[in-house]
Amino acid sequence: MTSASTPTKTIETETPRHLRSAVPVQTRSDRFKSTTVSDFPAVTGREVDWKYTPVGRLAELISGDLDGSPYAFDLTEAAGISASWVDRDDPRIGSAGKPEDRASANAWSAFEKALLISITGDDTKEATLTRSVLGATARGAHTVIETAPNSHATLILQNTGAAHLTENVEIVLGDASQLTLVTVQEWDDDALHAATHFATIGRDAKLKHVAVTLGGGVVRLNPAVRLAGTRSDAELLGAYFADAGQHLEQQVYVFHEAAETRSRVTYKGALQGAGARTVWIGDVLIGPGAVGTDTYEQNRNLVLTDGARADSVPNLEIETGDIVGAGHASATGRFDDEQLFYLQSRGITEDEARRLVVRGFLSEIVQQIGSPALQERLQAAIEAELDAVAVAV
Template sequence: MTPATAQTVGTEQAAPQHMRSAVPVQTRSDRFHSTEVADFPAVTGREPAWKYTPVARIADLISGELDGAPYIYDATTASGISTAWVGRDDRRVGSAGKPEDRASANAWTAFEQALLVSISGEEPKEATITRSALGPAARGAHMIIETAPHSVATLILQNSGQANLTENVEIVVGEGSQLTLVTVQEWDDDAVHVATHFASIGRDARLKHVAVTLGGGIVRLNPAAHLAGTGADAELLGAYFADAGQHLEQQVYVFHDAANTRSRVTYKGALQGEGARTVWIGDVLIGPDAVGTDTYEQNRNLVLTDGARADSVPNLEIETGDIVGAGHASATGRFDDEQLFYLQSRGISEDEARRLVVRGFLADIVQQIGSPALQERLQAAIEAELEPVTVAG
């Protein structure tokens, strides 16, 4: 546990740039926030937010010129879910959070219009937004997802094809509403995707955020959940599978701001092949007013071959002692020999036994999505990931 020292979460600080670059940041809550890319110093790769990231390979997204024009997307129809492009002056822009790194701020500075997804109606509903034609040009984008009070919905963001994208996704979960947001990354092998998801969760509202990443050369997805209303609930789930040469990174942040809030963070990943790399950083802050907080975060990684590397860093800051519970866990390892022995003793070959273990390991996340058709398709995609390489003990 790390004692928190700052009271600036969710606010925009105005320290001069030379002071920000000279003063070391001790906690996640100390980080500077701004919507202007020029307010951030150049990225060297030594900063806490960037030290695990291959910054040279995404330099154009961090500091380069970006195409911020609206892009082509497909959306399935569902009663109570609508999409529209809105201007930068829309009242909802900035309502869920502000950038705390240069790539996020570059996207914010560049976007011309934001894609607004509006959700209403108390009957459960599901819709999919598909992006498959972004192309290789460096792009900055912005999306806002807003749920009306007491609405219930599942929204799937399906990503595939070419991409060189940095974006911000704002998620405003209205009072008493329930949103399941699933973001699926099945990009081409050379695609680059850097994204920050800002969620603000209202009174007695619930957000289930699921990130499934199977494709892309570099994917860095950072969800940040602000439990702003009393009784708010956040469940952040992630499943990822890194092959040779892939870099898959997620930096998760949960801020318990209001009383009697609950969060669960569970991310699981598998790696195989030379140069396969995953990074998971989990930060949880329990603020001074967040009495009655109940939180737990965990990350599990299964390394299938030599030459793969998984970094896992859980962090917990507590500013009040009046909580229900708080904890974190992290583990990275190879197969459980007892599991393999059990399966082989029942006539299953060693290779197939290893595959069964991996399927079950990641299925624990996929099966919590709540969309049977998507769950079945993702299970098939994970099966396909397991075929090219025979996993080693």
């Protein structure tokens, strides 16, 4: 230790480019960003954005060679919603955000063409894009979703089957447009999926982003939303159910950049089985120009069996004092004995009472999607999860 009387010498040096992402930062928006994978150091699992992740299981997506060729997909017909492949030099690529981690940069470095989904027209419409034949080859992908000013739509991204996929999804909302984007992960049990969803929201525009994750061996889905236009609005919802051996992770970032913006973040998860693991990290940054901000984020986890673990880390940074409100909350626990007693006192068996509690717990999120057919199907999928392993304290 240096004493107060001992002279010290300060040496100022510039952090090497390839090490900048490892340097701790005080503000979430100051993290190093690059679209080139070689700009990021090797991932060890000790980094702030990787310390909860089983990096060994995702090694091929973080640093391995990736197939970036276009893949097969199916898009239901809806007037005003179209999909096409565009070249890497398309000016819309990069307009919503840039990678902050090596897996995201690896996908960006690898993709040959980006899938562009264009949404136009002020009438309400819904379409589903399904990916079910990606296979077990390590793959990098890029998607851009662009809404025209004043357009309205619900877009469902349905993921099933085998996959070893790292990808970036850019979401660009034009002024006064409204988009409900639902991403559903029902991958095979051994699937690997690392995704970053970048969104930028224009003036008077509203994004409802819903992430439902029920399948996959390791799924790491990180939504990053920038409220760039005055009076822009973001609602981020998530529901997840982890079984034995599954790792389901979400790192949410909401940046209030413009004035009079609003955000609500609500994620709820259930876990059962040995080795079931969920991670939720919520970062909200209210920038110096975001006067009149109204924001709240919360995460709730229900642990159904021994051997399951849920990590929940809410963070809030405020750089202006002129706001409407800001807050966050997090809770992880087991069944509420009073709820069980109430149900059993009305003739419901203990097993069925537990099922009702879990169903109601996750249904709060599912019922806000706004697509009746999808809501019904997801409710059935949750029932199947409950059937897979007997629910016990």
